[in-house]
Amino acid sequence: MKLATRINSYFRSGDKNLDRVFAQFEEVGLTHVDLNYPEHVGETPAEQMKQLLESHGLKLNGVALRFRGDFINGELGNADPSIAGKALRLCREACDYCRAVGGDTVTIWLGFDGFDYSFQIDYTRVWNQLVNAYRTVCDYAPDLKISIEYKPYEERSYAFIDSMGIAGMMLAEVDRPNLGVTLDYCHMLMKHENPAMACDIFGGRGKLFGVHLNDGYGVMDDGLMIGTASPMKTLEFIYYLKKHSYDSAIYFDTFPTIEDAEEECAQNIAMIGMLDRALDAVGLDEVQRVIDANSGIEAAKLMRRLLCACTE
């Protein structure tokens, strides 16, 4: 299992030193790293970053765009062509950096493309602009996976790409083989989606390019330790990751604000291992047999069996 976690959680507990953080990643048993671009990269040349990762036995999974400053009223969909152009340039730079450091996935979360007020944006203009922007990025880096991470709200009251449905419409219209989605578990709970459903639908189409695992209660992006709030939904989600042979990194997008970041990460690793083993103990074929029975009673029996199969 390829595992990664949030660098910023580790920055909270010490200096912003990637060498120190990567040493701790290696020690806790992580295998991969996602870098926020440009936030975590700064002036570090790609070759130096690659060597730093290698010195800790880590690989780059990919980079995730972080738009700040000028972009508060929209990124790729900004009404000002010069700002939208700047967002697009940042995406191209992120692709170049990702490739040079040995990663294969560029994740684009558009936190500011959205709206707060009725009559504030032209939905069709933004839609068309985003379609063209994604095509441009996909065609610029056909060797990389370009992945849309959606979230229903926050930063804006309404995000533009807010759900599995809109993300799926976008994939269909952009129509590029290297465009897919990153599913963030908490974001899906916020939208009252069942994470497993999106995992099955996108995973079955070869469009699941990234997974951000965490947990929450559905109102906010709580970023709780995985499996702590909705373990049954997490088990169902992991079942579909296994069913569709998901082989990219699982990134713990959790926010330990009080907890020690290393201890928190160790809990995430222990939890995903336990849930994974429980599914194997019951058997993927058996899980599928229950699903095929299409019965709430059979599902409830399976849930008890899965709980009983959870062992350290």
Ligand SMILES: [Mn+2]
């Ligand atoms: Mn995320």
